[in-house]
Amino acid sequence: MNRRVVAEGVTVVIAAVVAFPLYWMVLTALKPEAEVISADPRPWTLAPTLDSFVRALTVQSFGRYLLNSVVVAVAVVVLSLLISFLAATALTRFRFRSRTTLLIMLLVVQMVPVEALTIPLFFVMQSVRDVAPVFGLNHLGSLVLVHLAFSLPFAIWMLRGFVAAVPVELEEAATLDGASRFRFLWQVLFPLVAPGLVATSVLSFIHAWNDFLFAKTFIISAAENQTLPLALQVFVKPDQNDWGAIMAGSTLMTIPVLIFFVLVQRRLVAGLAGAVKS
Amino acid sequence: MTMRTAKGDGRIAFAYLAPALLVLVGLMGYPIYQLVLISLFDYGQEQVSGGAPLTFLGLGNYANLLSQDRFWAVLGQTIGFAAVCVLGTLVVGTALAVLATRVRTWARMTLFLAALGAWATPAVAGSTIWLFLFDANFGFVNEVLGTTGMSWTYDKWLAFGLVAAQVIWCSFPFVMVTLYAGIKAIPGEVLEAAALDGASTTRTATSVILPLLRPLLIVVTIQSIIWDFKVFTQIYIMTNGGGIAGRNLVLNVYAYQQAFAASEYGLGASIGVVMTALLLLVTLGYLRALRRSGEAL
Numbered sequence: 001m002n003r004r005v006v007a008e009g010v011t012v013v014i015a016a017v018v019a020f021p022l023y024w025m026v027l028t029a030l031k032p033e034a035e036v037i038s039a040d041p042r043p044w045t046l047a048p049t050l051d052s053f054v055r056a057l058t059v060q061s062f063g064r065y066l067l068n069s070v071v072v073a074v075a076v077v078v079l080s081l082l083i084s085f086l087a088a089t090a091l092t093r094f095r096f097r098s099r100t101t102l103l104i105m106l107l108v109v110q111m112v113p114v115e116a117l118t119i120p121l122f123f124v125m126q127s128v129r130d131v132a133p134v135f136g137l138n139h140l141g142s143l144v145l146v147h148l149a150f151s152l153p154f155a156i157w158m159l160r161g162f163v164a165a166v167p168v169e170l171e172e173a174a175t176l177d178g179a180s181r182f183r184f185l186w187q188v189l190f191p192l193v194a195p196g197l198v199a200t201s202v203l204s205f206i207h208a209w210n211d212f213l214f215a216k217t218f219i220i221s222a223a224e225n226q227t228l229p230l231a232l233q234v235f236v237k238p239d240q241n242d243w244g245a246i247m248a249g250s251t252l253m254t255i256p257v258l259i260f261f262v263l264v265q266r267r268l269v270a271g272l273a274g275a276v277k278s
Numbered sequence: 279m280t281m282r283t284a285k286g287d288g289r290i291a292f293a294y295l296a297p298a299l300l301v302l303v304g305l306m307g308y309p310i311y312q313l314v315l316i317s318l319f320d321y322g323q324e325q326v327s328g329g330a331p332l333t334f335l336g337l338g339n340y341a342n343l344l345s346q347d348r349f350w351a352v353l354g355q356t357i358g359f360a361a362v363c364v365l366g367t368l369v370v371g372t373a374l375a376v377l378a379t380r381v382r383t384w385a386r387m388t389l390f391l392a393a394l395g396a397w398a399t400p401a402v403a404g405s406t407i408w409l410f411l412f413d414a415n416f417g418f419v420n421e422v423l424g425t426t427g428m429s430w431t432y433d434k435w436l437a438f439g440l441v442a443a444q445v446i447w448c449s450f451p452f453v454m455v456t457l458y459a460g461i462k463a464i465p466g467e468v469l470e471a472a473a474l475d476g477a478s479t480t481r482t483a484t485s486v487i488l489p490l491l492r493p494l495l496i497v498v499t500i501q502s503i504i505w506d507f508k509v510f511t512q513i514y515i516m517t518n519g520g521g522i523a524g525r526n527l528v529l530n531v532y533a534y535q536q537a538f539a540a541s542e543y544g545l546g547a548s549i550g551v552v553m554t555a556l557l558l559l560v561t562l563g564y565l566r567a568l569r570r571s572g573e574a575l
Binding site: 003004007008010011012014015016018019021022024025028036037038039040041043082083084086087089090091093094095096097102109111112113115116117118119120121122123124145146148149150152153156181206209210212213217228229232233236243246247250253254257258260261262 | 287288290291292294295297298301302304305306308309310312313316326374377378380381382385386388389391392393394395396397398399400401402403404406407408410411413415416417418421426447504508510511514515530533534537538543546547550551553554557558561564
């Protein structure tokens with residue numbers, strides 16, 4: 001009994017230490033500027049203000065970058081949803097030559113360290129710019145394309161199981177009722193695999209939202225097309241960082257991911273445990 | 279699961295697969311091929327702009343790389359940095375997973391919620407928060423330690439240590455949650471049988487729980503190696519692009535700097551190939567571990 005109380009005390013202290021950086025982020029974002037750059041930082045504030053948020057959103061057009069990040073992440077989620085759903089259906093509902101090869105390729109491709117592909121992808125995006133500027137360097141489309149490519153293998157792999165779980169009899173019944181293949185696909189099958197779609201969407205969203213490397217590489221001279229992770233860096237200046245605005249920006253960037261994490265944590269944990277347990 | 283093999287199915291299946299194949303071939307397959315190709319050429323700013331002809335170097339970039347002291351230093355740093363991160367993540371994650379089994383739900387939920395927050399924080403935001411906490415003049419850590427004015431990112435090893443601490447902070451939750459689930463999945467009868475046989479707590483831990491958790495431990499270890507070997511954002515942001523005179527470089531940042539700061543795309547690509555090859559070795563180990571733990575493809 002006593003030992004358990006000690007263990008619980010230790011647990012709470014550790015939880016506080018782990019959560020402290022996040023507490024400090026929100027606290028700093030809410031502190032008045034003078035308190036932020038005080039040489040005597042206090043772990044509380046008696047005069048909370050939204051000044052830093054206002055500064056972040058107006059002075060450096062952070063709102064614009066926030067919007068860019070949302071556009072990229074949502075586009076990746078929607079496209080990856082449609083494309084991976086079709087591919088997963090093809091891989092589970094049809095038998096054709098090279099099906100096994102494709103499945104193995106899907107697994108292998110997930111192991112490629114995408115960071116190493118920055119250099120060739122930079123040149124790919126350069127060529128794309130000449131053909132379709134919106135999807136080339138300096139445009140949000142280039143980020144949508146790479147994150148779509150990176151999220152597809154896992155999304156297809158994960159959705160496969162969900163599509164396979166829908167009984168084939170259902171399709172036969174729908175066909176007997178006169179439903180076309182197209183209607184069955186989008187009005188019957190698609191809603192039925194929704195739980196799988198939610199989990200994969202959240203993961204695609206987080207990857208696109210958090211990306212720093214590709215945004216930094218592709219958006220080189222079009223400041224208006226930067227995304228949040230890069231925009232955060234505009235407040236970072238040698239010896240005169242606007243920490244209040246940086247922390248306000250970080251808070252704005254973290255909140256959506258935090259909400260999504262809490263929403264899917266059960267599925268995420270189950271999925272991860274299931275993926276590593278037999 | 280039955281599969282239909284009607285005539286024309288192949289064509290429909292291909293139509294369904296076409297968008298995915300187009301994206302994957304164009305943006306994964308082709309770039310992998312290009313990465314290898316670029317690494318075989320002298321490919322700099324002049325070649326990119328068409329001002330100089332392309333020269334095929336064969337393995338020249340690799341020979342150049344392997345003869346650089348810089349490369350070996352960076353490789354060593356990358357392995358050392360990854361090793362510290364992996365070890366730290368595993369020790370913290372395992373210890374807290376065990377701790378979580380010893381406390382009541384409210385305490386466990388508090389810990390898991392805090393860990394979830396650290397896990398969810400985007401790398402860019404997390405790095406910036408840590409930088410501010412450890413800021414020389416306005417940082418809370420210096421205030422607590424009474425070392426105001428001290429820089430945590432100037433000294434090479436201190437800077438590496440700080441980045442490693444940040445990486446551990448955001449990656450231990452994965453290990454903790456996975457191992458906690460693994461411990462919980464051990465049937466109660468097994469532990470009761472051990473207790474009936476008179477095994478001590480330590481004996482139960484080392485002879486019963488540990489062997490049962492082994493497959494899971496292997497998987498989280500290799501997963502951590504893969505992640506920590508290619509840390510980019512944290513190093514880039516916290517050491518301002520690889521530290522003073524590049525002394526905090528790891529392979530990933532080194533390749534980026536060679537290509538996009540020094541315009542040595544060929545050399546940068548060869549670093550990318552080396553990195554991919556090393557990770558491929560780890561991945562092979564991963565697949566073998568998965569197979570041994572009974573996971574079917």
